[in-house]
Amino acid sequence: MKVRYNPVVGVVMVVLGAVCLFLGLWLMALGEFNASVLVGALVTLLGILYLVRPYFWVSSSAVELRAVVGPVRRTFPFRTLEVDGSKLVAVNDGDRKKLPVTRWMAHSGDWAAAVERATRR
Incomplete structure (x- = not known):
């Protein structure tokens, strides 16, 4: 089951990056280079x-x-998946590991489905 990023985070980053990029390009048109062009392009891409x-x-x-940029993947095996506040916890033979995923960064519908699937077991 795929859990997507929160679209609000993506839209805010695109808007802020585009504004930064626009202002940097405007400064370049006036004859002054500013690093905001590079920062704006990077934030928009992210x-x-x-x-x-x-x-x-x-x-x-x-x-x-999965990493946002690049081929890096980290796998966390589990026997059961639990919810601890806004984090997921992988339980494997008594060993509990908090996963590096948070609720606010996840799409709310996908997070709810993942939590429902985890607690259904």
């Missing part, structure tokens, strides 16, 4: 990636966390 790439995947035995 916002777009937040809107199109998944945050993490939940399977029947593991949670796979």
